[in-house]
């Protein structure tokens with residue numbers, strides 16, 4: 001009974017450790033059948049599933065390819081192997097290697113850690129098994145850009161780390177933790193930008209939790225336009241820390257106004273796709289205050305149409321807009337960029353430039369949350 005209770009507890013609240021390893025699928029967008037591996041420093045051991053192994057030294061090249069549903073690897077010296085699964089292990093932990101695919105334009109990556117390769121329907125499954133802290137700087141650069149003050153990157157490092165630990169099971173049914181594309185977090189490999197590396201290092205193991213010490217949904221977007229959106233309005237999922245916050249920081253530094261015109265014909269097609277029976281042009285326009293305020297739903301001929309659905313249909317820059325018309329067009333006048341939920345990146349950048357800390361910034365955009373060590377956090381029971 002005690003064991004059952006323990007198992008149930010671990011299932012509901014998996015425990016985390018600082019510096020845990022994750023498996024990241026590399027080239028998950030292009031799914032190559034061939035790739036080239038080159039040690040940049042130090043040597044690597046290539047091990048087949050039978051335990052046969054070879055050593056590859058710095059600068060040597062190994063080509064891995066899919067061959068009759070098995071993995072074939074060849075060195076330039078002519079050493080070959082054919083196996084179902086192959087592992088590539090560094091002889092020293094800090095070694096790095098380059099991985100590239102000759103068949104298409106996806107950029108090469110510099111990585112560290114281990115590699116595991118096997119056949120996945122139609123292509124090679126290339127997994128990089130890497131310490132989360134070594135993975136983070138590359139993920140932060142992809143999500144947060146290359147330039148900014150240290151406190152901005154510290155904030156982004158904590159957000160990215162929280163995201164990784166909360167989504168460790170995202171691809172678990174496929175046999176790995178995360179992909180390297182926008183579906184999870186874009187991961188271009190190891191980076192050289194020192195402020196980002198320093199930001200990750202100085203916040204190592206820190207994550208954002210709610211009052212129950214559960215990892216939060218660390219949502220963020222480019223620019224809120226002066227007011228963030230609540231998750232309930234955008235995703236129909238209320239979280240006490242993803243609520244609307246008035247933001248005077250992001251609007252100080254960047255113009256965030258945008259306008260978009262579409263024809264009345266296109267608007268009519270959209271309304272019909274929502275099951276709205278259009279009578280005349282005037283009735284197609286929702287009555288609004290005329291001011292640019294966040295509106296969750298527009299009432300059009302008695303039917304509520306969420307702003308997020310209008311945004312998605314017309315690829316608008318944000319859900320923060322008002323609707324007017326001229327003789328032949330519908331005009332959206334809006335503010336900000338992105339879904340508007342959680343942290344506003346331009347606002348966080350402005351706060352950091354004004355001398356505020358990552359604690360001030362996360363408290364502002366995720367009210368009621370705390371920063372703690374991953375050892376004290378747990379995943380929510382129903383992520």
Ligand SMILES: [Zn+2]
Nearest residue numbers: 178179183184
């Ligand atoms: Zn993914």
Ligand SMILES: [Zn+2]
Nearest residue numbers: 224247250344
């Ligand atoms: Zn903002």
